[in-house]
Each structure stands twice: as structure tokens, then as C-alpha cells.
Amino acid sequence: MSYARGRIALFVAVVALFAGVAVARRAPAGDRQQPLPMSHKRHIAKDMKCRACHQGVEGEAMAGFPTLADCMDCHKTAQGREPAEPEVRALAARSQELAWVRLNRLAGHVYFSHAAHVTMASMKCEECHRDMKAVDQAPSQPDVHGEMSECVACHRSKHASLDCLACHK
Ligand code: HEC
Ligand code: HEC
Ligand code: HEC
Numbered sequence: 001m002s003y004a005r006g007r008i009a010l011f012v013a014v015v016a017l018f019a020g021v022a023v024a025r026r027a028p029a030g031d032r033q034q035p036l037p038m039s040h041k042r043h044i045a046k047d048m049k050c051r052a053c054h055q056g057v058e059g060e061a062m063a064g065f066p067t068l069a070d071c072m073d074c075h076k077t078a079q080g081r082e083p084a085e086p087e088v089r090a091l092a093a094r095s096q097e098l099a100w101v102r103l104n105r106l107a108g109h110v111y112f113s114h115a116a117h118v119t120m121a122s123m124k125c126e127e128c129h130r131d132m133k134a135v136d137q138a139p140s141q142p143d144v145h146g147e148m149s150e151c152v153a154c155h156r157s158k159h160a161s162l163d164c165l166a167c168h169k
């Protein structure tokens with residue numbers, strides 16, 4: 001067996017071992033609460049870009065989440081009249097960082113890059129995620145299913161890489 005085939009066979013065996021773990025990992029994050037009830041709809045209606053809060057999304061693998069300092073750029077002073085709004089300043093006064101709950105998470109053996117899709121392939125967020133400008137309450141379920149067949153179907157139709165080791169580490 002060649003070195004390359006040996007490497008792929010070993011890789012498949014390792015992945016098969018972890019496939020069982022993946023099922024447990026998919027348990028819905030449904031009842032876990034976000035630290036603040038922030039409305040995507042209201043912020044996007046004020047012309048905020050996704051990258052203002054998800055700062056890695058154009059240049060890095062991870063989109064990332066905003067820090068309280070990012071929020072305080074505007075919320076140092078009161079914004080709008082929603083009852084939850086003063087909570088931003090209250091948290092900042094207690095110097096408490098925001099522990100956002102992450103919903104979408106591929107298995108650890110898969111590599112995904114936002115920069116490759118958003119910047120190099122010029123894809124819109126809505127090609128994979130729900131339309132956030134209509135989302136008023138924090139979603140509780142992931143919106144990217146992350147099945148290999150979905151990734152591969154698009155990669156095949158757009159002539160992107162089908163190499164196992166492009167997506168698997
Ligand atoms: C004002 C900051 C802000 C802006 C602007 C913003 N987001 Fe978010 N986003 C967040 C925060 C905070 C969370 C986590 C809490 C929540 O869902 O409310 C989040 C969560 C998400 C998630 C769920 C991620 C996961 O897997 O847990 C997606 C998808 C998302 N945002 C996409 C977008 C898109 C697309 C845009 C632009 C159309 C956008 N966001 C604009 C702050 C923002
Ligand atoms: C560019 C300025 C700006 C930034 C940055 C910003 N906000 Fe806001 N935020 C606003 C404005 C303007 C409103 C009022 C919107 C309205 O009432 O229609 C608002 C409203 C809110 C409210 C009241 C409920 C709601 O969502 O409308 C909360 C809570 C809130 N923001 C949390 C956050 C958090 C958390 C962050 C950081 C992740 C953040 N904001 C970042 C401008 C901003
Ligand atoms: C090709 C599909 C695709 C596109 C396009 C895409 N995403 Fe994602 N997104 C994913 C996948 C898959 C994950 C889970 C990644 C992981 O676990 O490594 C994810 C995770 C996230 C997360 C949570 C984890 C992280 O990376 O911080 C946020 C926030 C997010 N996406 C925001 C966005 C925004 C904003 C855009 C548009 C600017 C966008 N995504 C475009 C597929 C996509």
C-alpha cells in the first residue's frame with residue numbers, strides 16, 4: 001500500500017471511531033440561554049454589517065463573536081427604547097464578558113473556512129445560514145447541518161476541492 005493510500009485508510013479508521021461521538025455531540029443546544037437578548041433584525045435594520053460583530057468572517061476560518069467592548073462602541077449611551085437595552089451597560093459596569101453560546105459546530109476532524117467561502121468564493125451568508133435580518137430573537141438551533149454530502153454536492157457543482165484532506169485534518 002502506498003504512503004498516500006495508507007494515510008487515507010488510517011484517516012478513515014480514525015474518523016469512523018469518532019463518528020459515534022458525533023451523534024452525541026449533535027444534541028440540540030436549545031435550552032441554553034444567550035447572555036443578552038440581542039435582536040439581529042433591529043441591528044441590521046440600523047445598517048450594521050455582519051462583519052462588524054463577526055469580525056473574522058471575511059479573513060479567517062472562524063467568523064467569531066463580538067466582545068462587550070464592541071457593543072459599548074454604541075451602548076455607552078442609551079440606544080432605542082427596548083427594555084433589555086440597559087442590560088448592556090449593566091454588564092459592562094460589572095466588567096462581565098459575554099459568553100455567547102455557539103450553535104454551529106462541525107466535528108473536530110473537519111476543517112471549514114469562512115474566508116474561503118465568503119471572500120474567495122463570494123458567497124452570501126444566507127447560502128448556508130438562515131436570513132438573519134429577519135431574526136428578532138436569538139435562535140436556539142443550528143442552521144448549518146454540516147453533512148458531508150451537502151458540502152461535497154456544492155463543491156462538485158462549483159468545481160471546488162473534493163480532496164479528502166482539504167476538509168479533513
Ligand atoms: C450587533 C452585533 C451583530 C451583528 C450586526 C450580526 N450579528 Fe450575528 N450574532 C451576534 C451575536 C451576539 C450572536 C450570538 C447570540 C445571538 O444569536 O443572538 C450571533 C449569532 C449569529 C449566528 C449563529 C452562530 C452560531 O453558530 O452560534 C449566525 C449564523 C449569525 N449571527 C449570522 C449573522 C449574519 C449573517 C449577520 C449579518 C446579516 C449578523 N450575524 C450580524 C451578533 C451580531
Ligand atoms: C453601531 C451601534 C451598535 C452596536 C455596535 C451595538 N448596538 Fe445594540 N443597539 C443599537 C441601536 C441603534 C439599538 C436600538 C434599535 C431599536 O430600538 O430599533 C440597539 C438595541 C439593542 C438592544 C435592545 C434590544 C434589541 O436588540 O433591539 C440590545 C439588548 C442590544 N442593542 C445589545 C447589543 C449587544 C449585545 C451588542 C454587541 C454584541 C450591540 N448591541 C452592539 C446600536 C448598536
Ligand atoms: C459555505 C457555507 C457558509 C457560509 C457562506 C457562511 N457560513 Fe457561517 N458557518 C458555516 C459552518 C459550516 C459553520 C460551522 C463551522 C465550524 O464548526 O467550524 C459556521 C459557523 C458560523 C458561526 C459560529 C462559529 C464561528 O465561526 O464563529 C458564525 C458566527 C457564522 N458562521 C457567521 C457567518 C456569517 C456572518 C456569514 C456571512 C458573512 C457566514 N457565516 C457565511 C457555514 C457557512
Ligand code: HEC
Pocket residue numbers: 106110111112113116117120121127128146147150151152154155158160161166167
Ligand atoms: C454552496 C456551495 C458550498 C458549500 C455548501 C460548501 N462549500 Fe466549501 N467551497 C465552495 C467553493 C466555491 C470553494 C472554492 C473557494 C475558492 O478557492 O475560490 C470552497 C472552498 C472550500 C475549502 C478550501 C479548499 C481549498 O482548496 O483549500 C474548504 C476547506 C471547504 N470549502 C470546506 C467546506 C466544508 C467543510 C463544507 C460543508 C460544511 C463546505 N465547504 C460547504 C463552495 C461551497
Ligand code: HEC
Pocket residue numbers: 012015016019022105106107110146147148151152155161162163164165166167168
Ligand atoms: C467539502 C468537504 C469534504 C470533503 C471533500 C470530504 N469530506 Fe468527509 N466529511 C465532511 C463533513 C462536513 C463531515 C461531517 C462532519 C460532522 O459530522 O460534523 C464529514 C464526515 C466524514 C466521515 C464521518 C462519517 C460521516 O459521514 O459523518 C468520514 C469517514 C469522511 N468524512 C471521509 C471522507 C473521505 C474518505 C473523503 C475523500 C474521499 C472525504 N471525507 C471528503 C466534509 C468533507
